[in-house]
Amino acid sequence: MLTYLLRRIALALTVVLATLVASFLLFFAGPSDPAQAMCPEQRCSTDRLNQIRESLGMNRPLIAQFSEYFTGLFVGRDFQVSGDTVQCSAPCLGLSFLTNRPVSEEIFSRFPATVLLTVGVVVVFLLVGVSTGVLAATVRGTAADRMLVGGSQIFGSIPPYILLLLFALYTTRLYPIFPQAGSLSDGVIQFLPGLIAPWIILGLITATGYTRYTRNSMIETLSMDYVRTARSKGISERKVVGKHALRAALSPVLTILGLDVAALLSGTLITERIFEIDGIGRRALAALGQDDLPVIMGTVLVTAVIVVSMNLIVDIAYSFVDPRVRLS
């Protein structure tokens, strides 16, 4: 088990490192010129541009830039910005070109908002998706089943941003049933009510997929011999379905869950934008519009770490769910 974990973590680190190198090359050796982006309305002189490039360290060899960035990840670094020293402690992902604040601060300060959003959404789609899926499977072939499956299909085939926009418009603006999002800096209690609307709508959108995965998986397991065995023991039908069939049915759902959680944690760009939640998705979107390379690259790295860790967590979870999967 331990050796398996070590091997998996080593593999995960390799993936993150590869992402780091690739994104560094893509962004910093690419055609984009951050110096221009930093000049308001492109009115800087060539001298001024060179000055900025020098202050960013961009006129030095790529290797040197990379090694500085890389060491910064572990020990932090200091930046000189217009005479002041900005401390960027480890893990340092550079400074935002625009705000001159360390990227790690920019991202991590917004991470709690994204996590809170994610947790609520996951709770909603698991509750709704799994329960409707189980229900549809147990009443398979009936009108109720067709309604659940048809409904989830129709709902799931509308582009999410339309649903998000309409829901935000109707429930928080036109008829303010749910409060609009506030800032997390006002405190969690003040912040949470603003998440109710996105929890519900994003949860429901994601749930449509889970209704169908769970239903199909349940139908398969309900026909398994071991479910027949469970029934022949004389235990209640609720236990047969809820314990014997559901546990087996959920293990394939676990993989998809891992990917979805990773995607949510990496920032839901559209949802955070529409509901004005100051999470990492919204920050990344802003950085994209502003050519703020260090922030974009920081977001990419954080995403890579999240995806890789979620995969690891799913694999470990598998070994707990299914004893046949041995971690060796």
Add this chain to the structure above:
Amino acid sequence: MSDPTLLEVTDLVRHFPFREVQGLRMVKANVRAVDGISFTVRQGQTLGLVGESGCGKSTTARLVTRLDTPTSGSILFQGRDITTVKESQLRGIRRDIQMIFQDPYSSLNPRHTVGAILGTPLRVHGLHRGKEKQRVQQLLELVGLNPEHINRYPSEFSGGQRQRIGIARALAVEPKLIIADEPVSALDVSIQAQVMNLLATLRDELDLAFIFVAHDLGVVRHFCDQVAVMYLGKIVEYGDKRKIYEAPEHPYTQALLSAAPDINVARGIPPKERIRLVGDVPSPINPPSGCRFRTRCWKAQEVCATTEPPLVAAENDVALRGAREGGLHRHACHFPEVKTHLVAEVEPA
């Protein structure tokens, strides 16, 4: 007896390598599915391969048809080495060696008509050009199906009829050797006999040789001339059918035969004494040293753990019959139970 040798298999080995993590290292290991077996099949002769699951009988069948490539050893078909022939050169062999599969439901493409299923091998091998339809109808008649059903799909036939289609497909290219892997075990009892009779008739009419893989000892006795009993990738006893069934020499063969329930008990014949084997078949990844059967054998002694018994003929058998190849009964055991009464018939007075 002097029929020419069709197939000669020598020291055939098939290991399935896999990698396993031990500590921080990756260790290579092998599933030793077939681990050095030799046998011959003559024209018109039927060899039965029997043994329990995991003994390597189905792997052997796949190797001989070259659906799989052996790790080592040699397969000679009509004197030609086909052990490592490349895929592109296999066509000739595919024509001479055909296979009949166990499951008549999954081995026929449900979207093709019977005409297409039987016509494809003809076209691939360029046989009966322009007269494919007549040949297909002839084949259907040969296996006892209505030739007018040429445009039907497999789903319109019963299990037994589908197995007949499978047999017709194997016969389409006029093979010399047919490998039948459990051809009747998926069929109902009343249908099994029909298919067995069909195979026997075809064998006689077309002078076919068979390798017949089955776990049903009664079926094997009925259909085969020679029998090889396999255990954990090895042949433990090999010889004439009658001798194997009536005077088995290897303890495993004895146990296998004694374990099969016997319907004659109903006719008042007392049940034979059952040899109860202890434990399970060991893993083919790490088989026991020496004789592989020793862990479950009631005769096992020290030598069984240290020395692997070769597949040899019983001494008195050799003395009596001389070196007449093929007729010899062989066993791989340090302590075989050689009964002499069968041999005694041959012994001069």
Add this chain to the structure above:
Amino acid sequence: MSTAFGSPGAQTTAEATHPGDVVLDVVDLTVTFPTEEGQVRAVSNLTYQARLGRTLAIVGESGSGKSVSSMAVLGLHNPKRTTITGSIRLDGQELVGAPRSTFERIRSQKVAMVFQDPQSSLHPFYKVGKQIAEAYRAHHNVSRAVAEKRAVEMLDLVGIPNPQRRAHQYPHEFSGGMRQRAMIALGLVNDPKLLIADEPTTALDVTVQAQILDLINELQKEFGSAVILITHDLAVVAETADDILVMYAGRGVEKGYAKEVLAQPSMPYTYGLLQSLPSHSEDVHELKAIPGSPPSLLKLPSGCSFHPRCSFKDQVPGDACWTQLPEWRPTPGLANRQVRCHLPDPVATLRQDEGIR
């Protein structure tokens, strides 16, 4: 001495307690379910009884209805898609039309089932001991620890070495034979009066099959329960069963003492099955196959379902085989034998045929 097949409905109101008492009394059972192609009559007017201390073999080919009838005993069919008529009385209690709660009470407590494939019949995610304990707790108000102790005892009873350790293992850590032993332990944990074993050895190797059949026989002697052995293997029947019911196309066609039926069949189908078997103790040149194939349950033949494949129908006067369903009748000269056949003297006819061949 008790007879295996008395008149329907006898002794069914009292609980079965003594050897030979009727535990299961199935009368006129018919099971149908709709399919896309029409109504399938899986079981038609089936009548049989299972008695304490005896093993009844139900023999037939696929589609003969041999498994469907016992699934109905446990209520394991889909109630919305299956129509069941007739009567199934288990220990005096009527099960046809009974609510789910009734079945939940009798399952495992009074009737348990061992299935064909031990590989797929145990839940892969739960420890073997826990799975057995769960069945015990469903009918006994005891703590987990007590139930798990009982599970270990059961594993020991069915001959699993190191039961304490094995109870904490998962099914995939068991071999095929061990899994089937565990299934039997699961079946017997509540000491049911009836154990139904549906092809319990078909998925197993020959040497393991012998062990499992011996085990079922030994346990039956110890527990004194009734056993229904559903199988297609007549040799297994010869060695293990007391009574036999031969089924064809959803109907019973012959019943009696197992060994006697196999030694002297009196229905052409039973006779045909026996004749078609290859033997492993003697050589025969050609197997005597039954021509044709079993009929579709969507469209059963008129009269006797077996008549299209029967080679003796010409010896029945008139067209009875085509037009009339034969009723159960006793066979002259054979005690406790019932057969559905129009032949005037089936035993003589079949014996004569065997002589000719």
